[in-house]
Amino acid sequence: MQIDVLGTLDVRENGVSIAPTAPKPRQVLALLALHADRVVPVAALVDELWSGRPPRSVRTTLQTYVLQLRELITLALRSPGPDTGIGAGPGFGPASAAPPPSSGLPVPSVPSGPSASPAGSVRRGAKDVLATVPGGYLLVSGGGTSDVREFERLAGLGYRAMDAGEHKDASRLLGEALLLWTGPAFAGVPAGARLETEARRLEESRLCALDQRIEADLRLGRHRELLAELTVLTSRYATHENLHAQFMLALHRSGRRGEALDVYHRLRTTLVRDLGLEPSPRLRRLQQSILVAAPETPPPAPSRAPAVLALPAARARAGVRPV
Template identity: 60%
Template sequence: MDIGILGSLAVGERGVSITPTAPKPRQVLALLALHADQVVTVGTLTEELWGAAPPRSARPTLQTYILQLREHIACALRQGEGGGAGQRCAKDVLLTVPGGYLLKGGQGASDLRDFERLAGLGYRAMDAGDYAGAAARLSEALELWSGPALADVHAGVHLATEIRRLEESRLCALDQRIEADLRLGRHRELLAELTVLVSRYPTHESLCGQYMLALHRSGRRGEALNAYRQLRARLVRSLGLEPSAALAKLQRSILVSGPAGAPAPAGMSAAGASAPAGTSAAGRLAPAG
């Protein structure tokens, strides 16, 4: 089973798509695919589809969606490349187990699994001081994302929680990749990307700190200080909070260093916020819009 989650939902068996077009079966498949090789309970699927007040027909309707998914799987097993379809049936791929259902991922491709593996390699490289290796592995991990996770699936309570978790994982990897690039002296190359990111995440302190550092190292000290002022105004206005001590320290370092100076030797996440590799240094995160 090949599973794509980091963008549009794409699930296939033997090279043939089994992704339905109807919204609710897509929700069911998305939740099963996110938890491939794990049991997803009937209660979880019911709450995902209908919330806290499911209709009386919820259970038989869910069973109908499972049957529809199995029809797609059976068709893929018949048509799929490589032969051997007669050795398995749809119930061997999408199992009914006590209390729920289980989708077998097997040895197929999974963009989420690949992302987690590459990001883990990148975090370990950061911890070892191998910034070039970290930047390369984290860039590979981030390239697996073609858009927001499950962008074309309606999200109920459980999928919405999972999507937020995945987005946080992506932001952690992005934060560390930018940190690695800053360590490698790529501040000018980062400016365009960071300009977009601080606009998209206007209260993300780690990104703002990295932006400030990249600006200052590029000879744009005034713009770096202005980025701090803008972030502080947003935090005070929207959350009633002052910037973190780490960000304030970076601002003072830029302020006293003079136009030609260079502040602390790393971005927010490593030198200021002290966030461990693989965790968020954001603290206060609110996407724009």
Template identity: 60%
Template sequence: MDIDLLGALAVREHGVSITPTAPKPRQVLALLALNADRVVPAATVIEELWGAAPPRKARSILQNYVLQLRELIGAALAQARDTVPRSAKDVLVTVPGGYLLRAGEGRSDVREFERLADAGRRALDAGDPTRAVRRLSEALALWTGRALADVRTGPHLHPQVARLEESRLCVLEQRIDVTLRLGRHRELLAELTALVSRYPTHESLCGQFMLALHRSGRRGEALSAYQRLRTTLVRDLGLEPSAALASVQRSILVSGPSRPAADDLSLTPHRPREAHAATGR
């Protein structure tokens, strides 16, 4: 089974889509796929679908959604040429108290993202920044949009989607940081311009944007970026910029208008202080 979650939901068995079009069956499949090969209690699925006020016949409705998914799985299996025949119930398994989706040895974009991100970090630890940028970029390229962009998210899917988005943002920051270390600041300017617009209170991205601008000889724009972020933080959150970002601003102020060397400035990695920074919501 191949599972794509980093964008629109797409689940395929032997290359055949088993993704339903109706919203709630999609939501069920998304929850099972995100927790593939792990038991998801029926109570968890019901809470995901209806929150704290499920309908009286919630379990019967859920069983009907599972039946619809099994019909799609069965149609896909009918086209397969497995040496060991399987039924839809072997793939979407009913266990005491819940359900389990068997993904087997198929591809999962979430697993691939995590594998490539780990490979990038190991390359960086090994002193190979070029390889680190390559692997981190490959991890980010798996994303085609917001995780589960076309699926309604309830109280269980929503935090898992937020976790994925936060992981993506962490990898993005790491890739930009390593690219800056390699002196490739000019090629980051367009991307960072879009990112600071999307995340207007995200301090790490703003700091990276300031460094890229200053190292490209655009000192005034770097200082203006700091002032914009400070105004937004004070107005929206009642906060001043962090000490790390203020240090970057001071370094730019004292460095003069000339372009600094690649290692003249640094931004200590830190997390954004607002809860919604990672998801853009």
């Protein structure tokens, strides 16, 4: 199974999408996919779908959504799969596994549970992929891929490289982790309370990885290369102090001290106006160090440049544990 939630929800079994278009079943699949190979309690699904106001027929309704997902899984399992060149490619629906009516051959029935293949081996049924277990449901990935787990793996390796001073490796690994994101988490899914919380957690993890990738690039002396990216990021995250601090450093080390100070003043204006807060002491110290620096003062060597703002707490909050 291939599970992608860092962008538009896409879950594929046997190379065929099992993502429904109906909103409620889509929510169910999103929560199950995020927690693949772990039991999702019925109570969690009910809370996600109805936010504390479930209908009287809540269990029957939830079972209906699960049945709809299993029907899609069954169609995916009957497909020949992507390796055959038919059935799973563009222009072919899952039902293309069945012989055409004109062939004169009987249309095979689709098993809902395990069955014996011609070779005598047991193949999975829909109830094996989406299993009912005591207290909830379990989406079995069968050792497949998950973009969230791959993101967390690469980010963890990137943090380890960063802590070891291996900034080139850190930049590469964190960059690879960030490339897994194709949009906001669970894009296109009408999220309830639980998915909204998970989406915020994942976004914090993404920002933490982004921050540390930029920090690694600053350590490598890639100041000018970062300017365009940081221009966009500081506009998008108008109160994110660390991104502004990195932008200030990149500008200053590119010989644009006045613009670096302008970035500080814009951030301070936004913080005071919108949040009633002054910039942090660390950011004020950075502003002062740029203010008093002589124009001809060379930038610090990348290998000795201190981190702008250390982020161990941010990593912990983001749910991506540094290794």
